Amino acid sequence: MIAGTIDSCKKKIDYGEMTIKLTDAPADYVQVNVDVIGLEVEHETEGFINIPIYTGVYNLLDLQNNVSVILAEKVKIPEGKINQIRLILGTNNTLITNLLDTFSLKIPSGSESGLKINIDEVIIPDKTIVILLDFDANTSVVDTGGGKFLLKPVIKVKSVNQI
DSSP: OHHHHHHHHSOOOOEEEEEEEEEOOOOSSSEEEEEEEEEEEEETTTEEEEOOOOOEEEEGGGGOTTOOEEEEEEEEEESEEEEEEEEEEOSOOEEEOTTOOEEEEEOSSOTTTOEEEEEEEEEOTTOEEEEEEEEOHHHHEEEEETTEEEEOOOEEEEEEEEO
């Protein structure tokens, strides 16, 4: 009898779904490859939630002209506000120039804690929020000279749709 009373006091948590996609603006290189290894969202009550994603090395230049790739699909997220997305990159980031030379892309910061993208959206029960992130390869690649390049990611939320 007591167990039944305690169970009835627990608050029911409703869930919505979230899909996150990645796209790119045009760039002056043959390939800009980024190694996506993780993704988290900051939820108003749950803190940072690790999101299961399709990890891998993505050529950002394949994601131009309204082409996108799904990083996370229909992931259950508790209802409530999300404040930030953290995209976590690995170390296998490369650049192929127009001369077909390949260079390693070093990230000065953000690879451990993730690249922070602020967002102010609400997860609604029984709805799917689709977030399209625009990773601007051309602006993100910095030529430091001497055949060395840095990746200083410029990522913005391009669109958000509730379906």
